[in-house]
Amino acid sequence: MNEQKTNLLNKLYLSVINFDVEMAEKVASDFIKGGFDPMDGIEGGITKGLKEIGEKFNKGEIFLPELMMAAGVAQNGIKVFENEIKRLGKERKTKGKVLIGTVAGDIHSIGKNIVATMLRVNGFEVVDLGVNVPTETFVNKVKELKPKILGLSSLLTTSMPFQKNVIDLLIENNLRKSIRILIGGAPTTEEWAREIGADAYGADASAAVVEANKLVK
């Protein structure tokens, strides 16, 4: 491989490992200027860094704050590449698009944010709709963005029923079969997931990733 390309890929990898967002963005920009394929920049540089971060996390050598930092840096680097990919009229290949949000009546975001980050670290494209998301908005966004997975988060026993509402509304709109539904959040359980007709349940963020991987196979 071209020496300059190797050099830049290595810098991209290091920027993720070292949580250096400025370096990630600059090197991504240089990589594009160098005429190299932006997809390679993501796969050979950023994703390489993320994989290592993910492994260290799974081994318990690093923890959430570090994971979130690294993922944030990676996201910023990827954005630079994605703009270029779009400009070239192409599309980035990922494991799949995941739509995620906290259901209506619930403003809790931390758990959802951790899941979103972990999914991104593990190769998914995640669109985060935020918190207190109306049921109709979930359905409209499914129609619009055609994700492979819809993730629904709820942290209150009083907002849990909205997870069911979303599923019911998807059925009503003939969209249920086009998507896989993954639910989670402190008061939710496997039993609840089965009861409301979800496809999977994530007891925590790591479990959510395991389930998401199963759902896209």
Next chain:
Amino acid sequence: MNIPILEILSKDEVKFIKEKALDLLEEVGVFLPIKSVLNLMEDCGCEVDYQKQVVKISPQIVEESIKKIPHTITLYSRDRKNKIVIGGDKVNFGTVGFATRMINGKENHSLTTEDLIQLTKLADAMENVETIMAMGQPTDVPQNISDRYQWLISLENSNKPILCQAFGKKGVRDAIKMGSIIAGGEEQLRKYPDMCLVMCTSSPLAFDKEYTEAMLEAAKFGLPVFVVSGPLACMNSPATLAGTLILTTAEELAAVVMTRLVNPSVPMIYATWARTPDLSTGGVNFGSPDYALMNAASAQVARHLGIPSASGGIISDSKVADAQAGYEKAFISSILSLSRINLICGMGILESENAGSLEQLIIDNEIVSVIKKFFKGMQINEETAATDLIAKVGILGSFLEEKHTLAFFRNEIFASQISDKLRLDAWVNKGSKDTLERAREIAKRKIKEHKGISLSEEVHLKLKNVIKTAEKESE
């Protein structure tokens, strides 16, 4: 002899924590999405941004509000034969209740109304449970009125003061209705409160509409309020214990100000649940020395402010009534007792407050017995010195048959109800039962033997009607 109060902060540090909390309220303020309350706060001199729904509170207003808080709260038993005083240097113990699951041994299932009834009955039977925070949220009832069921089951199945959440104004009104039915009218309920309303802030610095409306409705009526602030370090509060403690203090002080606006002398409990995370999942890690540190410090801050305190001191993240549950609960409850948190909650809970357990309730009752006995201290005087007796019994003599021993042993010596103190072979001969098995057997027996309060058929019917009405209105 007295067991001294454990004060882990210096006087300057307490001041520092308070000043920083006041700074936050003055410079950042709190989110409060209730226009009528924002109006009230503006009227008393606070700076309100109606668009952002944020109110900034000056230190002056906070100090004035603190002066109005009752230093102690008296809660009564349902039959009014007993009362407990929460505040000052006293330490009381009780349950806590947001559980949605039930754990029996290693089996678990979603918590049902029947589970809640069993937990409540056993809590009622435990001599060390002084207050019952509704021990779970039943999953087999309409979820939008599960609070009504929490109140109903707790009130009907125990004689002890009940602490519980309520969903909004309607939830509080229904709870007051139920309490008044049993008490014999609203005035009686006000005069002899056996209920306390639980609400939770949303860290950092936010007051959720439904919970806050409930808090203010209860305060207006005159029901004591229990304000839980439980930021999670690294997540919705700084990674530092000091920063998390300061955030808790700020949120509690904001609640002090708000409640004074609707009822200047309504009792409030500064319920501090400051916590740290499990760094792999972001979930809560209650059973940690950090919980002990922050909440011991909170006890000191609350006492300095003159506000009765509470915390989930008997707490564990274990999913079984096992060694982890034992050591986490024992350590934290010991530290918080020494620090004089006025109401230490958590008896009967596992999985970080998400699951109820009859076995654990028995074990926690024992932990509290141990703590209480420790706090009794030692009697040091001529009689207990017993040197005359030692002289009389003489060198290599026996004390077992002495009158002095008979007279003193019950008071002086702790007798465990559930710990096994036999020699190994004796223990084996009795079936090699571990703590879990022994606790299970005791739980079964205690529930069977317990004679709880009995309310009249008329009262039961009236209470049922409150639920029926709530169901109709919620459809």
